[in-house]
Amino acid sequence: MKTLRELAALLPGAELRNADQADSIQIQSIRPLAYDGKDFLSFVTGKGYVQAGGASKAAALLVTAEFASQLSKPLIVVPVVEAALAQALRVFFPERKPDGQISPHAVVHSSAKVGKNTSLGHFVTVGANSVIGNDCIIEDGVKIGEDVVIGDNARIGMNCTFSYGTRIGKNFTVFGNSTFGGDGFGFYFANGIHNKIPQVGNVLIGDNVEIGANCTVDRGALQDTIVKDGCKFDNMVHIAHNCNVGKNVIIAGQSGLAGSTTLGDNVIVGGATAIADHLIVPDGTIVAGGTLIRNSPKEKGVYAGTEGLSFGDFQKMRANIKHLVGFNKWASRIKALEKKAGITAEE
Amino acid sequence: MKTLRELAALLPGAELRNADQADSIQIQSIRPLAYDGKDFLSFVTGKGYVQAGGASKAAALLVTAEFASQLSKPLIVVPVVEAALAQALRVFFPERKPDGQISPHAVVHSSAKVGKNTSLGHFVTVGANSVIGNDCIIEDGVKIGEDVVIGDNARIGMNCTFSYGTRIGKNFTVFGNSTFGGDGFGFYFANGIHNKIPQVGNVLIGDNVEIGANCTVDRGALQDTIVKDGCKFDNMVHIAHNCNVGKNVIIAGQSGLAGSTTLGDNVIVGGATAIADHLIVPDGTIVAGGTLIRNSPKEKGVYAGTEGLSFGDFQKMRANIKHLVGFNKWASRIKALEKKAGITAEE
């Protein structure tokens, strides 16, 4: 619990407004605007939330100067609401820190190196020649093969697996049951069967990457599969062999890249989206959720739909759906016109 | 092995018919109608299966009174075929029961509580302050973090993971490699990078829930992610942060809900279906397999297709597909009409 004044003092650039009672307003938690409780802080992230902000039971609101004058509640006026929210959440829910404990039930190969202040959970394994950085939390059941490098300050969720040769930068986060470094999917057909092409590349992940639960990143065939700095992937994201994912790429849940596809920097991919193999997606492209991309987009833009249309065309298509659903009526009208015009069309 | 009479006696409300030989008919197993063997029981679940029932090599059939008179085979006439089938299967394949053994290779924190008659497999971990109910089977390799609650009579498949704070009701079943309580996918873009918003909600799962293999249920951002009583999820189902899944919801394989979406009670979601974020799906709605739902359905109904159409419109669309595939011919016909009418249309 903090007073509103104490909390505001912890947020860079924050100013109190409508807050004469800032020393007596108690903040016990942070909640959505609609929360049915008391003593909580909430937040207004844009014009569309000002009215709900006024009506909220929140004891106080985080808001930018732009909307502050429209609200009579106690306010903490901040430069960026989401940044202040993240900071305020850390006041009430401090980040878990490594305690430097190595479980007696972890097995670390004698040639492996584990950094200072890194925690290894129960039933963790670290294979030969692998190197784990400082200040990491490696949760229970994580399996790290040979010749793996994981940088400082990693947070590795339970039962994740890292096959030999995987290399990961600093500040990596991943949730449970994700798999790194399985073989890429490469076969050739001969003599009536599918024959394996050895997959000898590795997985190379940059700094500040966060990956969700039950994701897979395959090793490359001849070169490495690359995920660059700052990428954030949701759950069940699949990155196939030889992909090259640019900096700060976002990929939402259950989406995947087929082999050898390149995403430029700052691409955003919605959920339940599939991007075919050997494509190049330009920097800054946005792919909506539920999209199928079968060809490389010619230019940066927003793409949507199972035909991978530009967003404008996708909207037009949706506006025309009622016509397409009932196209048989249009067909009848065309036939009636033909009959009246005395045209005999080929069916 | 049971005689037909012995088996019928174990099924509530069952009556033998055409079964003078009920003491000498041996039932060794339960099989589909088309099974090519002998001494097996099969079943007729509706009108469409009566003929196959008559032709089956089954020694006897489970059937309701409605169809019994159409069959001359030995029958066990029952109120609900599926219920009788489930009961009969348990005669031949008794449910596995916990044996109350705690593997010497499990690690249970001194502050955790494990209920009576609960089995913990090898390499299971139970973290600080967690509470596991009575009569549970926790299979090998399951990892349970801190402050987790799992109710009585759970069946937890191998290598599932439960992050801190996850709370699960009674009679929970889950299969291997599912992940509970990974962080929700929440970032804000500032200073050229994606910055994390701490995810401080938990996962809250009701009673009598069954979840498949390799599923993920993320913790909420500020509130809990909720899965209510009686839900059944197939494999690779993804439930994002803040979702609220109503009672008795069915979700088939490889389907997912994006963040903050609410499903009403008794919703049924087919496989390979994606439901976008912040939607509300009414009680009793049915979403067919392979559907994309981008907007909240206005009313209970059946929805289908990548445009999220009502089922009626979806059927119309499919009936019109041949026209849409060959629309260029219709375009030519329209142009021919324009030519004859002396209309010059803008292309």
Added chain:
Amino acid sequence: MKTLRELAALLPGAELRNADQADSIQIQSIRPLAYDGKDFLSFVTGKGYVQAGGASKAAALLVTAEFASQLSKPLIVVPVVEAALAQALRVFFPERKPDGQISPHAVVHSSAKVGKNTSLGHFVTVGANSVIGNDCIIEDGVKIGEDVVIGDNARIGMNCTFSYGTRIGKNFTVFGNSTFGGDGFGFYFANGIHNKIPQVGNVLIGDNVEIGANCTVDRGALQDTIVKDGCKFDNMVHIAHNCNVGKNVIIAGQSGLAGSTTLGDNVIVGGATAIADHLIVPDGTIVAGGTLIRNSPKEKGVYAGTEGLSFGDFQKMRANIKHLVGFNKWASRIKALEKKAGITAEE
């Protein structure tokens, strides 16, 4: 490192060409044509790559006789480029072999049998009555339940799980966190809830099967779920209960089969594809990526798109997309024709 002559000598049926310097050309690695380095071997797999082959910095190329005369570089002329590539890769990256070590941290039930020269990693479990063949590598954290059979020469990735009764043939490969033998998804609705139908079949996998990371193969309801010899599945592939997958079937990433579906031999399924339940897909059928198959294809063919069209129709549909996106313009043209013709159509 090998000389070009040494390397060629290791490849069956290989002949050197343009290779007077074969004893002094050093090959240190194998890379794609576009690789920016030196001392590497590359390969030309078809007409479309001949020009890039000529321009490559590769020290030598693998190529068939068909294209050899168009290239002046040092060549290794081989019968099948991909086969020679696979063999050459194994020269530089020898396959990992089992060392026959059983980790002291593995738990093998006293009634289980582990074959000769098989390696069991740390925190592996093998349940009662299970049988693991010879020459297998069972990586760290794999959990094998009761009555499981795994044939000779398996490669089981970290943290995979095998529930009771699963039977797998020879030369099986699977990558991390895949789950075999979870219950099929079978319920009936009665008394206002979904009631479970016991799933008493097993999982039966043939010889020479490779399965990716984070896949699921469910046990059958009454019969076994079957995956036949020579199948190759990519990551996050889901095979539901009672499916019967023919020989040498390819399924790419994030695709799934709903329950009781049969795929014929040599079927190829692209990524992000869903095939509905109770279908039969003919031998040799190809299903493109991003396809929804809702009905059994009547004949062998190539199918594509969210309407499961024949590939020809799919291509026509795509060619017509511009018309469908802008259908409102066609509607206006039809209305203009009607006006001029004095027809009043029903809207």
